[in-house]
Structure formats: structure tokens, C-alpha cells
């Protein structure tokens with residue numbers, strides 16, 4: 445696997461990741477029932493999240509980057525139950541997004557880099573900042589490829605408040621970005 449040396453200006457990109465320590469710390473909070481509920485109103489019956497009750501935990505695979513290699517860490521998330529309609533919702537930590545295995549710092553860093561540079565393609569971005577996977581198990585699907593980055597950009601455009609910060613980063617980098625259109 446090509447290695448991007450420390451002097452490479454792209455190197456910082458490869459350090460943008462939540463860490464396993466952060467994930468473990470959050471999992472501890474979930475275990476102790478200490479995670480705050482940042483969910484919005486129930487979309488089905490409009491009960492305020494202040495009334496949501498903890499309703500167990502679920503495991504979540506999360507990919508953190510260490511030395512250009514993606515490592516899988518199992519984190520815990522809190523399930524919340526709406527007392528109005530009994531629907532369960534999953535609470536996410538600040539560093540993770542629903543349906544995304546890579547962490548928000550990684551997603552933001554790559555998206556921002558893409559937005560900053562008019563001439564860069566997804567393929568080039570990945571070539572410059574390759575992220576591999578350990579040679580165990582079903583490794584191929586952990587490797588960061590250009591279609592993943594393409595989907596990240598689309599996702600950031602769709603999300604509302606959860607990734608407002610990520611969008612801000614992109615918009616700061618490129619005020620002409622059409623992410624909100």
C-alpha cells in the first residue's frame with residue numbers, strides 16, 4: 445500500500461478520525477445510562493424527546509483510521525423509546541452518523557478537501573489519500589473507495605441539523621458549493 449509521508453500536506457486528512465478511545469468512552473456512557481438525548485421530536489406523534497425513555501442498547505460497527513488503515517471498533521448506542529407511539533430511535537454520538545461506518549471527522553475532512561479543489565476528482569482524492577484495511581476477514585469492503593466519498597457528499601447535502609457543522613465546513617471552504625440546492 446502506498447504510504448503518504450509525514451511531510452505530505454495531505455497527511456492531516458488521514459488523521460481526521462474519531463479514536464477508539466472516544467468510542468469506548470461513549471460506550472461506557474451508554475452502559476451507565478449517561479448519554480444525553482439529542483434526538484428531534486418524534487416524527488410520528490410529535491412527542492418531545494425530553495419524554496423519550498432509554499430502551500436498551502445496540503452495537504454499531506465504526507471504522508477509525510490509524511496510520512492509513514481502517515480499523516473496526518464496536519461501539520454502543522442508546523435506543524430511545526417514544527412514549528406516545530412506542531417507536532424506538534437510535535441516539536448517535538457526535539462523531540458518528542446513521543448508516544455511515546466512517547466517523548464524522550473523516551467524512552468532513554474528505555468532503556471538505558473535495559469541495560476546496562475544483563479540479564480534483566473522487567479518484568484522485570482517494571489516490572492521494574489511500575485508506576486501506578487490515579488483511580483479515582472481509583477486508584475489501586473496508587477499503588475507502590471513490591464511490592464512498594461520492595455518497596458522503598450526497599449525504600451531507602441531505603442531512604439537516606445533524607451535519608450542519610459538516611456543511612458549514614464545506615461551505616466555508618467553497619462558498620459557491622451547491623450542497624443546499
Ligand SMILES: [Zn+2]
Nearest residue numbers: 486489526529
Ligand atoms: Zn412517537
